[in-house]
Amino acid sequence: MFNTKKIRQDFPILDQKTNNKPLIYLDSGASSQKPQTVIESMDTYYRQYNANVHRGIYQLSEKASAAYENARKKVARFINASTWRELIFTRNTTESINLVAYSWGLANIKPGDIIITTEMEHHANLVPWQQLAAQTGAMVKYIPITEQGYLDLAKYEAWLSPAVKLVAITQMSNVLGTIPPIKTMIKQAHAVGALVLLDGAQSVPHMPVDVQTLDCDFLAFSGHKMLGPTGIGALWSRKDILSAMPPFMTGGDMIKRVTLEGSTWNSLPWKFEAGTPAIAEAIGFGEAVEYLDGLGMANIRQHEIELTSYALEQLNQVEGLQIYGPQNPQDRGGAIAFTMGDIHPHDIAAVLDGEGIAIRAGHHCAMPLHDKLGLPATTRASFYIYNTAEDVDRLVEGLDKARELLTRD
Ligand code: C6P
Numbered sequence: 001m002f003n004t005k006k007i008r009q010d011f012p013i014l015d016q017k018t019n020n021k022p023l024i025y026l027d028s029g030a031s032s033q034k035p036q037t038v039i040e041s042m043d044t045y046y047r048q049y050n051a052n053v054h055r056g057i058y059q060l061s062e063k064a065s066a067a068y069e070n071a072r073k074k075v076a077r078f079i080n081a082s083t084w085r086e087l088i089f090t091r092n093t094t095e096s097i098n099l100v101a102y103s104w105g106l107a108n109i110k111p112g113d114i115i116i117t118t119e120m121e122h123h124a125n126l127v128p129w130q131q132l133a134a135q136t137g138a139m140v141k142y143i144p145i146t147e148q149g150y151l152d153l154a155k156y157e158a159w160l161s162p163a164v165k166l167v168a169i170t171q172m173s174n175v176l177g178t179i180p181p182i183k184t185m186i187k188q189a190h191a192v193g194a195l196v197l198l199d200g201a202q203s204v205p206h207m208p209v210d211v212q213t214l215d216c217d218f219l220a221f222s223g224h225k226m227l228g229p230t231g232i233g234a235l236w237s238r239k240d241i242l243s244a245m246p247p248f249m250t251g252g253d254m255i256k257r258v259t260l261e262g263s264t265w266n267s268l269p270w271k272f273e274a275g276t277p278a279i280a281e282a283i284g285f286g287e288a289v290e291y292l293d294g295l296g297m298a299n300i301r302q303h304e305i306e307l308t309s310y311a312l313e314q315l316n317q318v319e320g321l322q323i324y325g326p327q328n329p330q331d332r333g334g335a336i337a338f339t340m341g342d343i344h345p346h347d348i349a350a351v352l353d354g355e356g357i358a359i360r361a362g363h364h365c366a367m368p369l370h371d372k373l374g375l376p377a378t379t380r381a382s383f384y385i386y387n388t389a390e391d392v393d394r395l396v397e398g399l400d401k402a403r404e405l406l407t408r409d
């Protein structure tokens with residue numbers, strides 16, 4: 001059984017009051033909290049073996065290099081990469097996707113090519129493709145979403161042709177929660193010769209993700225949404241693809257040999273890691289995936305299906321509340337965006353804050369999706385391993401209070 005009570009004891013930040021009420025943290029979709037082991041691993045690095053990596057001949061640097069590379073192995077294993085050489089540390093999902101757009105994209109996308117993405121993407125998986133298309137003369141097409149918050153797959157299938165070079169989709173929407181049928185979509189894309197990039201910012205923290213079973217071509221994700229620190233993320237791709245890609249950023253550590261006439265590149269993955277990396281953060285990231293592995297990603301997914309199911313049931317009964325996204329908890333993650341009558345989402349969040357409930361309001365970096373929904377903003381609750389049914393009950397009570405306070409007769 002998933003022991004949330006025990007898990008909560010590992011997160012020191014959760015044991016506090018905010019606005020004189022016990023903190024209910026419902027914004028893990030934006031950034032998760034960190035367990036003690038992650039915090040301690042970074043503290044230990046700074047206290048006991050802080051040094052730059054891949055440079056020093058002395059013991060401290062060798063220890064730091066080993067810990068940094070060991071963290072890479074842990075993260076690579078976590079997504080079942082066939083080798084750690086396919087796992088590149090970046091700052092976050094945004095940087096991982098930009099790496100693909102600027103390196104693979106500028107080398108491979110030509111005028112008239114098509115990039116398919118969706119209407120429900122986070123800006124991180126949308127703006128880089130718009131920029132790439134503008135620079136190359138390619139075109140971006142957006143799979144529409146249906147009224148129930150699913151992708152219009154008939155459109156996707158109809159659009160697939162040899163002109164499609166890349167399909168870039170989220171594996172879990174940060175607003176609607178939608179989990180598209182990725183495996184089928186990848187097969188269909190490959191059948192016309194297109195590569196597939198998965199935005200795993202919301203999926204990798206919340207469900208088992210196996211890049212070999214999925215057979216995707218790129219996977220981007222962030223450490224800070226999966227119990228790790230900020231400033232560290234990852235890009236995974238297959239060795240053959242990464243080997244053929246030019247470097248994204250150049251400078252120290254990513255070279256093999258530099259002369260005044262030109263340079264050659266380091267082997268994978270370092271070819272894509274220019275400059276001093278985020279060493280403490282990588283170590284913390286490694287510790288985070290170890291913690292998640294200890295709980296089991298299938299168990300985490302099951303916990304969130306149960307919690308989301310309960311939350312949908314309860315929220316659907318709140319007067320005037322409308323949920324956006326699939327109603328079937330099996331088809332979605334635990335980010336639930338909603339509106340309540342004509343009360344502004346920011347006002348709802350402010351009242352909830354007064355009740356000790358941390359929740360996000362805004363466009364959640366998905367403006368085209370909110371345009372499609374005809375909304376300037378939504379309020380969003382998002383769950384993780386430390387959330388409970390009682391948190392949902394407190395949210396519902398807070399929403400009732402917000403309606404009482406903010407609705408004019
Ligand atoms: N979404 C949210 O509150 P970064 O900022 O690079 O770590 O992650 C970007 C990103 C990309 N894709 C998806 C699906 C995301 O949800 C996010 C981050 C946060 O929804 C912050 S806007």
